[in-house]
Amino acid sequence: MTERLIVIGNGMAGLRLLDELCRLAPERYEVTVVGAEPVPAYNRVLLSALLAGDVNGADLEYHPAAWYAGRGLRLKLGVPVTAVSARARQVITADGETLPFDRLVLATGSEALRPPIDGMDLEAVLTFRDLGDVAGMEALLPSCRRAVVIGGGLLGLEAAYGLAKRGLSVTVVHLMDRLMERQLDGPAARLLQRSLAARDIAVRLNARTTRVLGRARAEGVRLEGGETLPADLVVAAVGIRPLTALAEAAGIACDRGVLVDDHLETSKPGIYAIGECARHAGTCYGLVAPAYEQAAVLARRLAGQAAVYRGSLVATSLKVSGVDVFSAGDFLGEAASDEVVLSDPGAGVYRKLVLREGRLTGAVLCGDTADSEFYLDLMRSRQPVGQVKTDLVFGRALVEAA
Numbered sequence: 001m002t003e004r005l006i007v008i009g010n011g012m013a014g015l016r017l018l019d020e021l022c023r024l025a026p027e028r029y030e031v032t033v034v035g036a037e038p039v040p041a042y043n044r045v046l047l048s049a050l051l052a053g054d055v056n057g058a059d060l061e062y063h064p065a066a067w068y069a070g071r072g073l074r075l076k077l078g079v080p081v082t083a084v085s086a087r088a089r090q091v092i093t094a095d096g097e098t099l100p101f102d103r104l105v106l107a108t109g110s111e112a113l114r115p116p117i118d119g120m121d122l123e124a125v126l127t128f129r130d131l132g133d134v135a136g137m138e139a140l141l142p143s144c145r146r147a148v149v150i151g152g153g154l155l156g157l158e159a160a161y162g163l164a165k166r167g168l169s170v171t172v173v174h175l176m177d178r179l180m181e182r183q184l185d186g187p188a189a190r191l192l193q194r195s196l197a198a199r200d201i202a203v204r205l206n207a208r209t210t211r212v213l214g215r216a217r218a219e220g221v222r223l224e225g226g227e228t229l230p231a232d233l234v235v236a237a238v239g240i241r242p243l244t245a246l247a248e249a250a251g252i253a254c255d256r257g258v259l260v261d262d263h264l265e266t267s268k269p270g271i272y273a274i275g276e277c278a279r280h281a282g283t284c285y286g287l288v289a290p291a292y293e294q295a296a297v298l299a300r301r302l303a304g305q306a307a308v309y310r311g312s313l314v315a316t317s318l319k320v321s322g323v324d325v326f327s328a329g330d331f332l333g334e335a336a337s338d339e340v341v342l343s344d345p346g347a348g349v350y351r352k353l354v355l356r357e358g359r360l361t362g363a364v365l366c367g368d369t370a371d372s373e374f375y376l377d378l379m380r381s382r383q384p385v386g387q388v389k390t391d392l393v394f395g396r397a398l399v400e401a402a
């Protein structure tokens with residue numbers, strides 16, 4: 001008898017799983033996909049480019065609803081799953097439907113965190129996570145001149161760039177002493193800040209937002225110390241939180257993420273989790289490459305093949321036109337590691353490579369990221385760099401010549 005498989009979440013991880021499963025074992029399951037968003041899975045990574053006006057909505061689309069129907073996949077959209085029963089092997093959706101399963105995949109992703117300050121419920125205060133958020137910003141643009149983005153991480157800076165490109169005067173308010181502190185060291189972050197200033201994006205570091213000001217609609221933000229920054233639009237990009245409520249209520253082990261083993265299986269047999277909602281070996285990844293790697297492993301297992309997931313090496317690139325920034329691995333370097341640095345602030349170029357026991361373990365590139373894939377491949381291969389250690393910082397061309 002065909003097994004029933006339910007996938008909760010039609011986002012980037014959930015769709016990749018379906019793509020792989022349709023390829024590997026198209027007949028093996030009777031599949032139902034339930035997605036809370038009203039449209040089929042789209043390329044969330046391109047939301048930044050959509051906001052900036054660099055792409056249009058159609059560029060984000062993957063498969064139309066007919067693709068799912070054509071493969072016998074039932075797609076139920078715009079309706080979240082509200083409960084999972086691991087014992088009764090069924091899920092319940094917000095419109096009251098009960099769906100039985102033999103195997104279940106949680107691919108619910110994350111939610112954008114909202115800072116716990118007054119004024120977050122005012123009109124023109126938004127987060128940056130889905131198509132609805134971008135549509136909300138689009139609708140407000142004609143009535144906005146100034147925006148404040150709370151958060152100077154990757155998403156905050158991409159939101160700031162998008163809004164600046166649409167003609168707004170933008171200030172980024174960041175709590176920490178440097179931008180993108182989870183990906184960049186001090187010199188790289190300073191170079192990035194300079195590049196943003198050249199694009200009229202102001203940055204306030206070491207600045208805590210204490211409230212959003214306004215009566216019905218946002219009029220500005222107040223910083224600790226009393227200073228106020230006027231704004232007609234406030235975007236909060238202060239981090240994400242894995243969506244685990246369904247799993248927790250179903251008695252599935254969670255700890256700031258749905259805990260999964262090397263088979264992507266949760267504490268309940270036959271129930272799996274992938275993507276941003278999953279926590280594997282102590283890590284929740286907030287990036288799409290690990291979500292895809294997890295989806296590929298799980299698809300193979302669901303297809304009856306042997307596969308294990310051992311974690312992912314993460315790499316981040318900022319998608320701001322003309323501001324090339326790349327970071328991967330252990331970019332800060334520990335005591336026992338070596339660093340090779342090339343710094344030319346005048347030319348806007350900075351490269352730092354971190355090596356440990358003769359192998360490349362981390363890289364930060366600013367200004368010229370053409371060699372990012374080369375360094376990433378070296379990190380993934382764990383190949384000793386040998387004699388070329390010092391030349392490595394000059395990039396692939398010089399290393400190959402050497």
Ligand SMILES: Cc1cc2nc3c(=O)[nH]c(=O)nc-3n(C[C@H](O)[C@H](O)[C@H](O)COP(=O)(O)OP(=O)(O)OC[C@H]3O[C@@H](n4cnc5c(N)ncnc54)[C@H](O)[C@@H]3O)c2cc1C
Pocket residue numbers: 008009010011012013014034035036037044045046047048079080081082107108109110128129130155158243246274275276277285286287288289291317319
């Ligand atoms: C603006 C932006 C830019 C980004 N840029 C990059 C980048 O450059 N590089 C990179 O690697 N990553 C980037 N990311 C992150 C990347 O998009 C995510 O890592 C990726 O989407 C994770 O996939 P996922 O399937 O786990 O989660 P999602 O894609 O968020 O999908 C989860 C889906 O599950 C749905 N869902 C949640 N709860 C329920 C429920 N109860 N019932 C039914 N459905 C539910 C959600 O509505 C959502 O549609 C970016 C993200 C954003 C927002």
